[in-house]
Amino acid sequence: MEDLAPAVVAVIVACDPGPWFEETLQSFALQDYPELAVLVLDAGSAEDPTPRVAAVLPNAFVRRLPENAGFAAAADAVLGMVAGASHLLLCHDDVALDPNVVHVLVEESFRSNAGIVSPKLVAWDDPSRLLHVGMAVDKGGAVVDRVEPGEIDHGQHDGVRDVFLAPGGCMLVRADLFAELGGFDPAVVALGDDLDLCWRAQVAGARVIVAPAARVRHLERLAAGDRPLPGGAPSLQALQRRHELRIVLVAYSTFHLLRVLPQVVFLSAGEFAVAVLTGNRPRARGVLHAWSWNWSRRKELRAARAALRERRRLPDSEVRRLQVRGSARLTAYVRRLFAHGLEAAHAGAAALPALISATAPDGDEGSEAAGGAALVNPAGALAPATALGTRRRSGVVRNGAGPQPAEAPVESGAAASPPLSLSARTVVWAAVGLVLLIGSRQLLGNGLPSMAGLLSWPAWTTLLHRFGTGWHAPGLGGVNPTSPATGPLGLLALVLGGSSGLVQKVIVLGCLPVGAWGLARLARPFGSPRGRLAATLVYLALPVAYDALALGRWDALVAYAAAPWVAARLARASDLEPFASGYGSDRAGRLRRRRLLRQVIGLGVLEAVFTMLVPAGAALTLLMAAGLSAGALVALGPTGWRPVRRMTGAALGATAVTVVLLAPWSFTMLAGSQRWQAVTGLALLPGTGPGWSSLLRLAVGPIGDSPLAYGLVVAAVLPLLVAVRHRLTWAAMAWGLVLSSWLVCWTEGKGWTAGFNITPLVLLAPAAVGVALAAGLGMAAFEQDLSAHRFGWRQVATVLAAAGVTVGALPVLAAAGGGRWDLPTSGYGEATAWLSGRAPAGGFRALWLADPRALPGGGWQLEPGVAYAVTDGGLPDSTGLWVGSHPASAATVADDVRLAQRHRTVQLGQLLAASDIHYVVVVQSLAPIIPGYQSPALFPVPATLTDALSTQSDLTAVPGQSGAAIYVNEVKAAGPVGANLESSWTYRGVLYGVVVVWLLLVVRLARPPTVWARARRRRSRGGRGTSRSRAGRPPAARPRAGAGIDAPAGVGR
Amino acid sequence: MTRETTRRVALLVAGVLVLTAVLVADAVIGPSAPAPAVPPPPSAVVADAAASSSAWYCAGLAAASGAVLVTNPGRVPVTGTVRSQAAGSTAVVTKDFAAPPGQQVAVDLPQGAATVSFGGGGVGVLEAAVGNAGVTASPCASTTSDTWYFAHGSTAQGVGMAVAVFNPLPTPAVVDISFASPSGGTIVPPAYQGIPLAPGQSVVENVMDHVPNAASLATQVIALSGSVVATVFEQSPGPGHGGASFLDGATAPRSTWAFAQNEDVAGGMNSFVVYNPTSTPATVTVALSLTQGQAAPLVVRVAPQSASVLNADAQTRIPAGAPYGITFSTSSSSNRSAPGIVVARIASSNGSSTPAVGVSSGQAGGISRWLVPPVPPGQSPAGLAVIDLARRPVRVSVKGFRPNGGAVPLPGANAVRLLPGAVYALSPSPATPVGWSPVEVEADGPVAVQLDPSPDSPPGTAPVVAWPLLAALG
Incomplete structure (x- = not known):
């Protein structure tokens, strides 16, 4: 009896096959299946393959197709050519079958009643390595492999099972099924034809199985990108995207399409x-191309859906059983992100083999599909992250601190951060700039209202004159020394062309970018461009600066600008990694001491500039040193005392330098505690300070008054959980800054600080620096420390931190x-402009009474919660921000007001007239x-103050705008307002001497000393750190113990 | 545990401990208590003798011609100036005067609101009117205010009730006048809304014109702008039951009011009107101090914006014919401060004395030092009563002023111990010339005082109201 084996036609689609083709043909020749015919379809090869086929398979049929329209279109040609066959074995031209493949596949097809049977695909060169044993798919059409790249075949997948997808290299299809389905979708020119056929087959009721007993070697030239594609085809990545989407749009029923499509x-x-x-343009283009390509073929899609609907025998709920849950592509991205970092995640699975091959002992390149296909091993994570973590040396180690001496400690096993692409940085900063511009657009166009600390600026000549003469108007006028800020600000006004409005805008709004710049410089030495970016963004997203603007607190804005610079100076003084000088403790002692002196002077100059603008600056510097020191002690234990001594010494030394540079004003404050008001601030009414929740959110004003603002603080906790080494140390020190600021604010609010009343907005500037720095360190730790850990709670914490930053930035946005x-539109400039019109000839003065937070300009304390100031001619200008250390003769005005409050006079006007005060303005x-x-x-x-003023028999209340009550003194002033007094020559002599000292120090700091230059040349000759050739070009980097080496080509670029 | 883990745990524990400690401390300590609200001082307070200037504003004289009585307890003569301007007139009458030390001087004035100014302090001023119904004297106001409350007035049975409002300051004022009655509801006559007052101007509104036949009216004067002085002048016609009273108002409702001396004479009547101008109901505890001790307190509930009348005659716990002190105080609930009230007394005799009826305001609690003026000219003092308003015993001294300065306790009136609610009575005598000369009552706790001018009239029909002192004058 004859064996009645079903007839099988092996269809080999060839297109310019390489030298392996003969081996392919030979494998078909060696098949032990009796009823096998071979048909070679040549898809537009340049050279006729017929002689090659004839040499190996003389009985094979060869049909030449006119063009290469892709595998699917070519294979569909068999529909019109073959009749009577039971099964079709559809193959690429780069497969080699074991002799029993056809036999096993056909046998299994009948045994399992399967419509499509897939063999076990193994590597061409090494059959012990698995390629595919059937594949799975998620709801969006993304393919999920069942084996790991490079997995060795130990028989672990040898079992016949249902799969969703039979890979297209070699598959046995029932001929009737193939005909019923109309063959492949010819529009799917490459990547996805197998998925389309298998999905439609299942919808039609057919089973798709894998028969691992049939082994086929596959060269996978198409997936590797070595196969010529049909003319006009885009990249493989784009092809894969569009075909996945097409298949989803065709294969789902209407109900499930409505369910799945929004997710896709x-x-x-x-x-x-x-x-x-x-900056991943190919991927972005691929996604866009997928949607546009399918949209342009919607008629085709409708027709295909209609055709499939007619053949549907299985509901989608049954078909979905074999689909992977969730999104395979997203899952793969997240796993790559946590296991290998951002670069690997964005490079896609295509980059993984390169990464793995860089560390794997045998350099296997893996077998990921090209174009970023989301191939995920459902069995678990990829190659052990610890192995990668200890071996990886990707990227170039960048250290903003400059040359690295040999003895500087370098981490072993830590991965450095890859640089951030220029395009990414540009996009981010453009977005930030846009937000700041949008947020400030009305201020740039219309100017700032005159209120609180935002007052008009006099001409630069006036500023310089006041600086030179020492005379100032606040109070009853005098030469009581005050801050020398008028000098440098007058010069700045001169540089800016003398426009007062421009000066004001630059000085006020410029604090934001200056602060951001300072924080970027502070974060630079940590060697993480993304960490630096994150820190700067968080600093800009914190509500502190914007609340300061909304409440008119220019001093808080200046503190926001200066605090990061001060922190950076203190960090360098600590000599802790990564700010270490590398001079050790015993070597080059002279150089070390000179460097320390330079640090002290530099910090002192910075502190002096800060303090002359914000008198509390010196106290803030000391507070920051204390906060950093506390964090260092907790983090480092006994070894932390050395950096604590250095930072404290630098801060104290800098404060001494500040005292000298701000003479004679600083000297007057040493005359007694009653003169410290300018530095320590004015007391508020008990119970009116910010609550602890506002302090924790760093939002003590109208902006950020939302629980969302906690997000940024929460994000700053991340480095405490995941960072290691110096990143953990500095995270602790950053939190030391934060906690110390909070504590001082809180105790001030309780009234426990006895005369220390610095406004919370100023005190929160160091806290903002701490939160931002910690957030940046969290990002750096994510890049450099997390790879040493498997996926777990650390990654979850990272996600929470990222969410915290996103959510926390929303209030500012x-x-x-x-x-x-939220800055008011109209200030007191307009509301009090009429004062001079009704005033007597010869000038007048005004007495201002207000809460210190609302008082325009500076003042002195009348009582807790009330400050007073006396001004010439109405609303003060910005020079009124810096009142003298003592009110001098203006104190009599305060005494007169107190008399009225205690009901000891009903003729306050008469008393005030002696000081030429014509108006009393109570700002509320x-x-x-x-x-x-x-x-x-x-x-x-x-109320005692307003009641007292309202009941005076010689003060007339003027009806006006709410917010300020104005009283006109009915008693005529004693005489013309006092003329300018001339300061003494002693005062001028001291002042000019200090100016000379300033100039000398600034010049000295700007020019590196000779000894430094000599030391650098000596180091470069000794081979420590990188060096420069005589031509000025850096030589090739030489490997150094513990130092970073250049990245392998292709990673991080 | 690796070194890194140890460090990390230490950092986290330290941070959590610090934050927790702060949060716990914040919760335990609570928010910083805001500065306690300082109640406005009473409307008539004698300024410190060292004050640079002081002034008194006498609005009642706009409603009735009379005089200002200037009491100078000090040791040096005091000179002052009176400016008087009749209601609706721009003519100003100015008089300078001198008050000898330790004496009271009367400055007669035509009808018109008056401002009495001094170049210092330590001087008290009364406004006094004399008529067929007798003499009435009441302190002028030492301060202006944007609110004035009067617990009682009447337009029933021919009683004439006038509200005099005076703007002594250079700022123009606009005022509203409204009324509340024990029957509930607020009466807001349109004619009394938005009354303008130029600087120095006064206005006298005859309430009968717009609110007739009201047995008891509580009055509220609100200055929408500016700051004014207000007084109610009530005049009962007819012999036998006539009387005239200046009722000085309260600038703010307070939690405690006291009347040191009262007596239910046969045929007479004592009633107290409790006015609640606030928006919360008031529960008022009425404490009675009898000669034999404290009687059981009464409780009166007064609805918001309403008044309640307590007839002392109807109280069986008050024995007839016996003097008693009475205190009205409100209590606070757990989460609210005590609402304030204003209390007035209507005292009438059996018609055999003149005046037969008088209305007076209570004395606010919380004052521990008083300056008691002599009785008005033509009257004789009946006696001084002092009642302890504290919840503890207090020691009271009644001091006379020496010609060469200083105040010394009167014989038998030095550090007299008073139990809570008890009344100390001091009769005038050559050794204790209360009512003849100004005296200072000083205690180490809050007390109220009352000087009655005539032994013929029941206590309270025409009391001489003392002035609170901010500081000792002696």
Whole structure:
């Protein structure tokens, strides 16, 4: 009896096959299946393969197709050519079958009643390595492999099972099924034809199985990108995306399509956004191409759906049983992110083999599909992360501290951070700049209202004159020394062309970028560009600066600008990694001492500039040193005392330098504690300070008054959980800054600080530096420390931190919409402009009474919660911010007011007239209250004050705008307002001497000393650190113990 | 545990401990208590003798012609100036005067609100009117205010009630006048809304014109702008039951009011009107101090913006014919401060004395030092009563002023111990010339005082109201 084996036609689609083709043909010749015919379809090869086929398979049929329209179109040609066959074995031209493959596949097809049977695909060169044993798919069409790249075949997958996808290299298809389905979809020119056929087959009720007993070797030239594609085809990545989407749009029924399509849209949008932000243009283009290509073929899709609907025998709920849950592509991205870092995640699975091959002992390149296909091993994680972590030396180690001496400790086993691409940085900073511009648009166009610390600036000549003469108007005028800020600010005004409005905007709004710049410099030595970026972004996202602007606190804005620079100086003084000088403790002692002196002087100059603008600057510097020191002690234990001594010494030395540089003003404050008001601030009414929740959010004003603002603080906790080595140390020190600021603010609010009343907005600037620095360190730790750990709680914490930053930035982003950061539109300049019109000839003075937070300019304390100031001619200008250390004769005015409060006079006007005071202005809100237009923050004064003024028999209340009560003194002033007094020559002599000292110090700091230059030349000759050739070009980097080496080509570029 | 882990744990523990400690401390200690609200001083307070200037504003004289009585307890003569301007007139009458040390001087004035100014302090001023119904004297106000409350007035049975409002300051004022009655509801006559007052101007509103036949009216004067002085002048016609009273108002409702001396004479009547101008109900405890001790307190509930009348005659616990002190105080609930009230007394005799009826305001609690003026000219003092308003015993001294300065306790009136609610009575005598000369009452706790001018009229029909002192004058 004859064997009645079903007839099988092996269809080999060939297109310019390489030298392996003969081996392929030979494998078909050696098949032990009796009823096998071979048909070679040549898809537009340049050279006719017929002689090659004839040489190995003389009985094979060869059909030449006119063009290469892709494997699918070519294989579909068999529909019109073959009749009577039971099965078709559809193959690429780079497969080699074991002799029993056809036999096993056909046998299994009948045994399992399968419509499509897939063999076990193994590597061409090493059959012990698995390629595919059937594949799975997620709901979006992304393919999920069942084996790991390079997995050795130990028989672990040898079992016949249902699969969703039979890979297209070699598959046995029932001929009737193939005909019923109409063959492959010819529009799928490459990558996805197998998925389309298998999905439609299952919808039609057929089973797709894998028969591992049939082994086929596959060269995979198509997936490797070595195969010529049909003319006009885009990249493999784009092809894969569009075909996946096409298959999803065709294969699902209407109900399930409505369910799945929004998810696919969402994931595509997310992938596109990530690709744009990370500069991955091919991926972004691929996503866009997928949607546009399918949209342009919607008629085709409708027809295909209709055709499939007619053949549907299985509901989608059954078909979905074999699909992988969730999104395989997203899962793969997250796993690559946590296991290998950002670069690997964005490079896609295509980069993984290169990474793995760089560390694997035998250099196997893996077998990921090209184009970023999301191939995930469902069995678990990829190659052990610890192995990667200890071997990886990817990227170039960058250290902003400059040359690295040999004895500087270098981490072993830590991975350095790859640089951030220029395009990514540009995009991010453009977005930040846009937000700041949008948030400040009204301020740039319309100017700033005159209120609190935002007052108009006099001409530069006036500023310089006041600096030179020492005369100042606040109070009853005098030569009582005050801050020398008028000098440098006058010079700045001169440089800016003398425009007062421009000067004000530059000085006020410029604090934001200066602060961000300072923080970027502070974070640079940690060697993580993304960490630096994250720290700067968090600093800009914290509400501190914007609340300062909204409340008119220019001193808090200056503190925001200066605090990171001060922190950076203190960090260098600590000599802790990564700020270490590398001079050790015993070597080059002279150099070390000179460096320390230079640090002290540099910090002192910075502190002096800070303090002359914000008198509390010196106290803030000492507070920052204390906070950093506390963190260092907790983090380092006994070994922390050395950096503590250095930082404390630097801060104290710098303060001494500040005292000298701010003479004679600083000397007057040493005359007694009652003169420290300018530095320590004015007391507020008990119970009116910010609560602890506002302090924790660093939001003591209208912006950030939301629980969302906690997000940024939460994000700053991350480095405490995941960072190691110096990153952990500095995270602790950053938190030392934060906690010390909070504690001082809180105790001030309780009234426990006895005369120390620095405004919370100023005190929170160091806390903002701490939070931002910690957030940046979290990012650096994520890049450099997390790879040593498997996926676990650390990664979850990282996600929470990222969410915290995103959520925490929302309040500031929302406030940007207003265009003026909640700053009132109209100030007291307009509300009090009429004062001079009604004043007597010869000039007049005004007495201002207000809560210290609402008082325009500076003042002295009348009582807790009330400050006073006396000004010439109405609203003070910005020079009124710096009052003298003592009110001098203006103290009599305060005494007169107290008399009225204690009911010891009903003729306050007569008393004030002796000081030429014609107006008494009681300010009770930050800016005038204009119903329906602006509702500024309220700072009421005690009722005893307003009642006392209202009951005076010689003060007439003037009806005016809410927010400020103005009283006109009915008693005529004694005489013309006092003329300018001339300061003494002693005062001028001291002042000019200090100016000379300033100039000398600035010049000295700007020019490196000879000894430093000599030391650098000596080091470069000794081979420590990188060096420069005589031509100025850096020579090739030489490997040094513990130092970073250049990255392998292709990673991090 | 690796070294890194140890460090990390130490850092986290330290941070959590610090934060927890702060949060716990914040919760335990609570938010910083805001500065306690300082209640406005009473409307008539004698300024410190060392004050640079002081002034008194006498609005009642706009409603009735009379005089200002200037009491100078000090040891040096005091000179002052009176400026008087009649209601609706721009003519100003100015008089300079001198008050000898330790004496009271009367400065007669035509009808018109007056401002009495001094170049110093330590001087008290009364406004006094004399008529057929007798003499009434009441302290002028030492301060202006944007609110004035009067617990009682009447337009029933021909009683004439006038509200005099005076703007002594250079700032123009606009005022509203409204009323509340024990039957509930607020009466807001349109004619009394938005009354303008130029600097120095006064206005006298005859309440009968717009709110007739009201047995008891509580009055509220609100200055929408500016700051004013207000007084109610009530005049009962007819012999036998006539009387005139200046009722000085309260600038703010307070939690405690006291009347040191009262007596239910046969045929007479004592009633107290409790006015609650706030928006919360008031529960008022009425404490009675009898000669034989404290009687069981009464409780009166007064609805918001309403008044309640307590007839002492109807109280069986008050024996007839016996003097008693009475104190009205409100209590605070757990989460609210005590609402304030204003209390007035209507005292009438059996018609055999003149005046037969008088209305007076209570004395606010919380004052421990008083300056008691002599009785008005033509009257004789009946006696001084001092009641302890504290919840503990206090020691009271009644001091006379020496010609060469200083105050010394009167014989038998030095550090007299008073139990809570008890009344100390001091009769005038050559050794204790209360009512003849100004005296200072000083205690180490809050007390209220009352000087009655005539032994013929029941206590309270025409009391001489003392002035609170901010500081000792002696």
